[in-house]
Amino acid sequence: MSVKKVRYYLFLKDILALAITAFGGPQAFLAMLLERMVQHRKYVSEEELWELNALCNMLPGPSSTQLVCAIAFRVGGPNLAYLALLVWILPASLLMTTAAILIDFLQENTPGALNFAQFIQPMAIGFVIFAAQKTISKLVQTTEAGILVLISAFVSFFYSSPYVFPILLILGGLSTSIKYKNQPKMERDEPLKIKWANFYLWGGVLLGAALLGAFTKDPSILLFENFYRNGSLIFGGGQVLVPYLYTEFVDFKQFLSSEEFLTGYAISQGIPGPTFSISSYVGALSLREFGPGGFMLGGMVSAAGIFLPGIFLIFFVIRFWDQLKTYRPVRAALEGINATSCGMLIAAAYLLFEPLEANFINIFMILGTYILLQFTKISSPMIISGGILLGIIVNYLTNGIGS
Template sequence: MTTIRKVRYYIYLKDVLILSLTAFGGPQVFLAMVIDIMVKKRRYITEKDLLELNALCLVLPGPTSTQTVSAIGFRVGGPNLAYLSLLVWILPGTLLMISTAFLIEYLQSHTKGELSFAKFIQPMAIGYIIYASQITIKKMIHSVEAAILMMISAFIAFFYNSPFIFPIMLVIGGLITTHNYNKQPVIEEKSEIKISWDNFIVWATVLIVAAVLGHYTRILPIRLFENFYRNGSLIFGGGQVLVPYLYTEFVEFKNYLSSEEFLTGYAISQSIPGPTFSISSYIGALSMREWGAAGMITGGLVAAAGIFLPGTFLIFFVIRFWDGLKKYRPVRAALEGINAVSCGMLIAAAYLLFEPMENNFINIIIIIGTYILLRYSKIPSPLIIVLGVGIGLIYQWILNSI
């Protein structure tokens, strides 16, 4: 039995690695691939159970795809396999984005601090944000009240872009829509909710200890871990919603990156497989560039650990009693407000990322063109970014030749 189980573990980890290297195109493509590999081919889980599990991950803070992979691993082989699958899933994307940070830093140091090669992919990143906003809003906004909440949160995020305002807005949004619980369908069969607090205690302990150590030691890697861990604990709505949080904290608030560097990294992160939260590794690496190569690697790995761990702890905590909790109407009603605020963040992100860019006709055409390609063409998303990078490199070569 033990040998059979170990073989099954090995096969599961191999499947996760294949996903991490081939899952281009965002959460929709990821879910289709999971159904094909883990449901139809391997039968680790039924399709109904998978969709319910994915829905649970969507309403929890943290990276949805990562939580889904970890949760399936948890059901197949318990906590040990779950954490191994987490590592296998995030490692390729993390290493690719750390390498991207090294490339950006090298090119800047050899081109007088400029990123001319990224001239075109920066406005392309705005096109990606607008496209992501449309898809997310279509899925999450289903009432006038939610639309108003979305616009109010976007307005607040425009003018009060402190990272500390975001979690407050999420809580308020959830509380506002709880009064609509009577519109939710009644589920008569309610079972007693039995809660095991172990994983919640681990999540909260790490958060508190990291915050205290970061505050009193002022050691940059510890502070980075706390920053990303806090963001990973508060992000509802997936990787696209993460963007305004990270931009506000690390560009506007702490000035660890320039707007140009952030946009370039975000655009490149859209062209690689695996979790979209891997952009955090890029940000962490550039935040520690003054520490040299070892510092950049440390920053990238610390950021990855910080952003991915809280969602894993929380899914392990909630999965045990979610089936009972979701039957209560106020819980489901609160999710509408949380999702509406998250959509407002996306709208704000498009504006905040465009504001520091040069306001010219070419940038606007590139933004609109990128959106049209994503919305109406069948060109793979990574190929669009590769095309932009290629044109940018040619543009920089011409500039250097003049």
């Protein structure tokens, strides 16, 4: 076996290890990447890692997945990057598809089956609030950005349409790009040279899926188009995906109940791998009417739809990133895009709470989850497991007393 093939094998083995052990969100994931991919294997330098991370956070799509693929691209080109994508997303996507099958089975065969999730549903909102607080503290540094957060939250709450979100992001970016003179100048060695192949691929799939879905009305193609469109527009990571999916699949299409969605989101916080894997859960339940095959098809189609656009875009931009980052309007627009995403997170927390009963227990679980995340080192999987266990115990005691 050649040295290159051995290197590819080791790289994919390292990605698989991350996929099944990367608990704890983006911060823990970055620490694991630094230890394994930089310090131990030396696939890239530490400077390259932070620069690629910044680039991925600038683009729409799943930033952790894009970072994995960007490193793979630097190590072995697009072929290794696509293999790394598959290895990275497969465990979490299979787990979330299995969770969807289990949740649906329990509901069909056991009345009140989701009572075990009675506490993790409000806990899911605690996770969203914690994510919003962390994101805002990191990304919102100016008065203008703070105002954009409030405007975005207000509009997202009162006009919770999947078509409003991309317009908000564009307007947010434009509103701060005009302040480009505040950005320091960077020297350019040569004119910007762009290779458009991956951009055409991204746009071609987007347009092709939309046209094919409109023409055939095939549920799986329509589902792929829905997720591909969302994956092309999400800035800010998995937590920003929540309002998009909730609005489209719960409010508009009503493929899932609010109870099912919150249960799935909570479960997604307790498993390793990319947080965008909640898409497999939503997609699987969206095609449940087609039986076991529908669950699997929905899980796979939604995973492909949500992850592919971000990968096409990172492959497009990484080729000329060193030149693009010298343009001040590009860097200035990020402030508005990030602030708008933070506003959507605030609206998401309220929109997710709205269907729940505003009782003491739900509010206590929301605040308790936030406090545990903020002030303790208890991991997300342990918090979720505790919520499920508590729900099972209370459900057993309640039924026991009732009988």
